[in-house]
Amino acid sequence: MTKQNLKDILYGSIHELASDRKNYYHSTFGNNYSHFTPEGEKAVLELLQVWVYSMLQTEEKELDRRAKDLVVKELKGENDKSV
Numbered sequence: 001m002t003k004q005n006l007k008d009i010l011y012g013s014i015h016e017l018a019s020d021r022k023n024y025y026h027s028t029f030g031n032n033y034s035h036f037t038p039e040g041e042k043a044v045l046e047l048l049q050v051w052v053y054s055m056l057q058t059e060e061k062e063l064d065r066r067a068k069d070l071v072v073k074e075l076k077g078e079n080d081k082s083v
Contacts, residue, residue, distance in 0.1 A: 001058050013047050
């Protein structure tokens with residue numbers, strides 16, 4: 001999964017939660033009167049717990065891939081000696 005996939009999932013998930021009145025109360029009077037319901041707060045926390053784990057796994061895989069790419073380049077003699 002890519003970082004962009006994770007961003008899309010988070011945006012879409014929060015949008016869906018906020019679209020349901022049992023999770024989010026949206027007031028036309030502004031932000032001060034709009035809020036997540038207790039049920040919505042619980043859902044957002046559960047979503048974030050799953051999402052953060054996936055985010056950290058994705059970053060770990062990306063770092064591992066980049067490290068492997070650097071090692072392969074070094075072994076092939078493709079390192080940049082101008083630095």
